[in-house]
Amino acid sequence: MIESITSTPALINQVIRTRRSVFTQQFEPGKVIPDEIVWQILENANWAPTHKLTEPWRFTVFSGEGLKTLATQQAAIYKEFAGAKFKQPKYEQMLNMPLLVSHIIAIGMKRHQVIPEMEEIAAVGCAVQNMYLTANAYGVGGYWSTGGITFIEEVKTLFNLGPDDRFMGFFYLGYIKVPSTDGKRGSIQDKVTWIK
Numbered sequence: 001m002i003e004s005i006t007s008t009p010a011l012i013n014q015v016i017r018t019r020r021s022v023f024t025q026q027f028e029p030g031k032v033i034p035d036e037i038v039w040q041i042l043e044n045a046n047w048a049p050t051h052k053l054t055e056p057w058r059f060t061v062f063s064g065e066g067l068k069t070l071a072t073q074q075a076a077i078y079k080e081f082a083g084a085k086f087k088q089p090k091y092e093q094m095l096n097m098p099l100l101v102s103h104i105i106a107i108g109m110k111r112h113q114v115i116p117e118m119e120e121i122a123a124v125g126c127a128v129q130n131m132y133l134t135a136n137a138y139g140v141g142g143y144w145s146t147g148g149i150t151f152i153e154e155v156k157t158l159f160n161l162g163p164d165d166r167f168m169g170f171f172y173l174g175y176i177k178v179p180s181t182d183g184k185r186g187s188i189q190d191k192v193t194w195i196k
């Protein structure tokens, strides 16, 4: 039986409000998160809300030798499609950076025609937030990146995504060497219209 969750609002407030993006340069290089924890992160992603239960999130997880595979593939794709925007340091970063992290989760949205695309993208966003929060609860660092090769159309095939699907970036995971500073947000009062 699930314990009453209404008795633990302080806990959920803490997990949400202490969540921070932890970037790759803050990770402990070479320290690997146990796969069991990564599965818990994925399992919680799978519990995101989803209209008509389409469960549109798709993940490709890279670890160990898989990180080298991703590094080689993404650098090659970048070189092929960057055109005039090609920058050698960025290319080298794509080759080297994956080797410094524990796991990389490629995030995809598998399109289901019954509901608007916006809802499918939003559901994947909810799934990624669950990943963020679970990483925080387990004391590991991570962040969502839409950099690198994310917006190159040809990348979709790498992650078993079709033309109507979306590739939505990467979630990087690693143990934290340099913690993020406290978060900062503008007041919620300024973003709410409340009609009584």
Ligand SMILES: Cc1cc2nc3c(=O)[nH]c(=O)nc-3n(C[C@H](O)[C@H](O)[C@H](O)COP(=O)(O)O)c2cc1C
Pocket (backbone or CB within 6 Å): 019, 020, 021, 022, 143, 144, 145, 146, 147, 169, 180, 183
């Ligand atoms: C959809 C999405 C895409 C993001 N892409 C990037 C990115 O490409 N590079 C980056 O440094 N941070 C990226 N971030 C992380 C934000 O920089 C981070 O959430 C923001 O600085 C707020 O910090 P916090 O997550 O610690 O609260 C992304 C976040 C979201 C939600």
